[in-house]
Amino acid sequence: MPGHATPAPDSRAADPGGKTVLQPDDVGRVLDRIAHQILEKTHGGADLVLLGIPSRGEPLARRLASRIEAFGGVPVALGTLDITLYRDDLRSKAVRPLGRTVEPAGGIDGKLVVLVDDVLFSGRTVRAALDALTDLGRPRAVQLAVLIDRGHRQLPIRADYVGKNLPTSATEQVRVSLTETDGADRVTILEEAG
């Protein structure tokens, strides 16, 4: 498919601005730790499925999967889960383009699914992801891994694996840049929501 679906990389890596809270090396170390924690908590990750939530959860899930395979020596099923059609604000916003949903080869029935996203904020994305999962199948259990937890939850949702807890004010904006989508790894806080 010609690359019309993938948005062009924005300029966030070139000029991050704001306050940098994770440098490129930090992002790598944080992902190493999360991969080890997933292996530990799932007792070796036998029936593990990683589902990245587009756009930046997708490369994060891919990186976690390759780390878990390297550390644990087990193959990890990998997929993506687009939640656009499950959002609760479809009616109040302009139409958004859809992301990709790729179900892993073995499906998700009876598996331990770990959802992977970049930032956990209101919890509404994760709520939508749980609904989307229901339509794909019935996992044995669902867990959540995020690079940044910035607080301000609006729903009773918490992450099982957190890269960094980042206390923020509601008006601040957390920007996650990744090599795959933005050219370099970096997490910054910007003063005002853009």
Added chain:
Amino acid sequence: MSRHLLSAADLTADQAWEILDSAEQMDAIQNREVKKLPALRGRTVVNLFFEDSTRTRSSFEIAGKWLSADVINVSAKGSSVSKGESLRDTALTVAALGVDALVVRHNASGAVQRITEWVGCSVINAGDGTHEHPTQALLDAFALRRRLGDLAGRHIVIVGDLTHSRVARSNVLLLHTLGAQVTLVAPPTLMPAGVAGWGCTTSWDLDATLAGKVAGDVDAVMMLRVQRERMSGGYFPSEREYAIGYGLGSARLDLLPEHAPVLHPGPMNRGLEISSVAADSPRSLVLDQVRAGVAVRMAVLYHVVAGADPATELEVRA
């Protein structure tokens, strides 16, 4: 994107690609156990059909239902239309039921456009007279892209009853937007007036065109239905003569390059514009087109109906 989809010309290249990309995602739902997405939950879509249809109406119905909309079919037969109600009254009556979108097919060109002037909801053109059928062009582009990859620079030949074909007009417009080159082939009597302004190569010689002697190598050929119901007669001497001059038989199939698929919007007149050999060959995209119809119409409904009203959106932002 606009609240309506009336013409393939309404779409910019970016919008068309976005619909086609969304349709790729929508298509994946066909392999799922639960064929349901919540995007249009609580929305009501009415299929208002003043003309017969199988695939367009049923695929719009399935598309709406898979997106969780409530879908109601109103057809001219068995409704107040057969009692002499005017188009305006019928449209206003249906809209007054509180619908979010009307999907309209009518035998008069421009009727769907007129309806947008009367009702406040979204309107999607599902074929108006000999004018346009934009979702058919989108699903053709979808099926073509799946087979050929990128459509830019591709050469598509459209053959047959061009005068009465809304499918041809919408396809010409959309294929142009997507960067493809189009050649139209028809007997002189079925070549539309003013075709010179369409920006296409035209020819009366199907064999030469398929062999690449008119406008270069062919990447796909689209056969159109001979629309007997719109013909008052006299366009060609006999069906047999039409089939000999413009039907896609096995000899013409062999003129095409190896990679070139055959399309037909259906319903097919086998033995007239297309032979069974062509219709059932591995080159044929006919069933792919039908399948694409659901995914593409889901994408169109999503883009036209799901988001906020542009007016409301401004209020929310302010």
